[in-house]
Amino acid sequence: MTTVNPGLVRPDGPAKLTGAARYSADHTIGGMLHAALVTATVARGRVAGVDTAEAAAAPGVAAVLTHRDLPRLSPPPVPPLAHSVLAMQDDRVHYEGQPVALVAAATREQAQQAVGLVRVRYADVETATVFGTGDEVIPDGPYNLAEPDLAVGDLDAALAAADVVIRGTYRTADRHHSPIEPSTTLAWWEGDQLTVQDSVQGISAVRLVLAAAFGLPTDHVHVSSPFVGGGFGCKGYVHPHQLLAAAAARVLGRPVQIVLTRAQMFTGCGHQPATRQTVTLGASRDGRLAAVEHTSVNAAARADDYAEFATAGTRWLYATSTLRVRTRIERLDRPQPNPMRAPHEGPGLFAVESAMDELAHELGIDPVTLRLRNEPDTDPVTGEPFSSRPLRQCLQDGARRFGWAARPPQPRSMPEGHDLIGWGMAVATMDTFRFPSSARVRAEADGRVVVEAGTQEIGTGIPGVLTLVAAEVLGVPPGSIDVRFGETSLPEAGMTAGSSATMGVGSAVHAAARELRDKLAVLGSGPPSELLSAAGMASLEAEARWDPAESGAGLSMHTYGAVFAEVKVDADLGVVRMSRCVGVYGAGRIMNPLTARSQMIGGITWGLGQALLEQSVFEPNLGRFLSKNLAGYVIPANADIGDVDVSFVDDHDPHASPLGAKGIGELGAVGVSAAIANAVFHATGIRVRDLPIAIEDLL
Ligand code: MOS
DSSP states (O other): OOOOOOOOOOTTHHHHHHTOSOBGGGOOOTTOEEEEEEEOSSSSEEEEEEEOHHHHTSTTEEEEEETTTSOOOOOOSSTTSBOSSOTTSSSEEOSTTOEEEEEEESSHHHHHHHHTTOEEEEESOOOOOOTTSSOEEOOOSTTOOSOSEEEESOHHHHHHHOSEEEEEEEEEOOBOOOOSSOOEEEEEEETTEEEEEOOOSOHHHHHHHHHHHHTOOGGGEEEEOOBOSOOTTTTSSBOHHHHHHHHHHHHHTSOEEEEOOTGGGGTSSOOBOOEEEEEEEEEOTTOOEEEEEEEEEEEEESSSOOOOOTTTGGGTSSOOSEEEEEEEEEEESSOOOOOOSSTTHHHHHHHHHHHHHHHHHHHTOOHHHHHHHTOOSSOTTTOOOBSOOOHHHHHHHHHHHHTGGGOOSSTTOOEETTEEEEEEEEEEEEEOOOOOEEEEEEEETTSOEEEEOBOOBSSSOHHHHHHHHHHHHHTOOGGGEEEEOSBTTSOBOOOSOTTOHHHHHHHHHHHHHHHHHHHHHHHOSSOHHHHHHHTTOSEEEEEEEEOGGGSOTTSBOEEEEEEEEEEEEETTTOOEEEEEEEEEEEOBOOSOHHHHHHHHHHHHHHHHIIIIIOOOOEETTTTEESOOSTTTSOOOOGGGEEEEEEEEOOOOOTTTOTTSBOOOTTGGGSSHHHHHHHHHHHHHSOOOOBSSOOGGGOO
8 A cells, every 4th residue: 555655745835935825814804893802910819890991092992891791601512622611701810811801993003002001900819829739639521531540450569579660750841832823813793693714723613612602503603714823732722812702793793803912822822731740660670561650740720620641641652561540630720721732642751751761771771672672562451452553663763763773871971072962762652533524525627626624724734635635536636636624614524633634634535535536437437527528517526524433443543653862962051952853653654745744843843842942930929921922932943953854664554544544743742852851861861850951950
């Protein structure tokens, strides 16, 4: 099934490069008002009063709305699509940054200017609780991915009998998604029909939540989101500004657009919560694991329990006869966290793969050898066969590409001038999320083929993937295919989240294209356009739905990778640079090698941010994230990224999808932080268990 596939240059690339691609904030509509949000300056309390007079009199201002002016909305019916506590429905403040008033004006600048003139008085203000001071509780409710606790075998006995026991506590920081494009919503009403021009990862989810909130039939809500300037998870949930734009448009009888400010992206769009994790490994002298224990606690909001399932990947990663994982949260006064690129396994594998490095060092076993020695034949918890698991090959290929065999085992053994060089590695794994999707494929007599699916292009390159799928099935050139997406009027597709789109939407397009091919075959053989012309038909189409429930049951289905990093640590200054990184991945069939490679480079960059740069400090006295800007919250730039070598092993997983493909978008962001931390240990002899690794950790 493997074919040499040179890859397809993004069909959506030229429009993006030339500025022809329109993003949500580029859209305007006659009579539209620009709204700006007034946000709470306290973390917990009540709005005692809002003085709107000065703002209302400011130039261009059409209205200043508070919770008293908005219609009462119904909470979402299908969590976890949105927050169960909606903003501006009453006087309560649940977190700093929560919208408490809204100014609508003729221009965005006038609205923003008037925001500063709104005076909000607060009552019953309480100090925010911060991570580390709350009670550790079992997460409950719809935000949860899996059972919080799992135990296999007698772990305590296995630890008591183990030759070596490693135990460490690891911490990951609060992080923000920080897409280039801030979230933007333009909403307008025509009678009881609501149309929203949004910037989201799931138009169908937005439609469901808005329909529920306003008590409308689903088909009265129309959501459009043609191009999205990055999401990384923050645009996967429905946030307050989306509901507020629609509510304000209803009250004011005019279209209303809200563009979140960069600062509001730090409170109004989710974040990855800090975690505190403990890993205990028990092993024999020859490095065979007998006990794996992993506990994780994360910061959460009060209203909805969000568990960062850092223990997820630990359940299938290594062969062990005993295992115990536990997931807890602390309910705190902060904005609602949500998934952020490589949720769960991203923070979790930092801890597990750091601990594995500590074990390798303790035993004097090469870190790659230690992983190979603990490869399970079947899922260590469920006993299920793996749908595919080419991790061995990822490890072996990665070691070869990196030149790992030349690594001296002892730390501080590769000095180079002022620098200490270190080599570290880690394994990557990610769960396989699959969502049902529908698609339509139409052949036209003029030779064009149109692929239509209500999916989203958030930068991953899905239009190119769908083009290749349809081209392969129909035997037509990719250049003859147009892909339409980002409209709820198109066949419903899953969210662009959980690295799921290629499997879900790709399989739906595959099914629709096959159905169309069968219909065309009835007309004869030859190019679709000739068949249609000969039959006197303008076009012929087929629509199909793919449901993941039809395949993969009873199998342990995940993606894998091996990451090798070289760091240079300035011995005097403690500055860490990643000079090179090798990532080898096994994630099913790779549909478009060009964009797949880009995804993994992006993921490695993302992982470097986690390792060395990204941290949102939650200031306890102010009860807020301290730096709501990209000067105080540092993300990687080109100069931070060394030589990155990405490759994929031959893999084909027919159980994950009929394409043989799995998901890749988040896998690249996993394992990198541990590989870097392990490389820092190899360079310096200093084990940093707290991300991001700071200069002061190394001095
Ligand atoms: Mo992703 S963090 O599932 O958008």
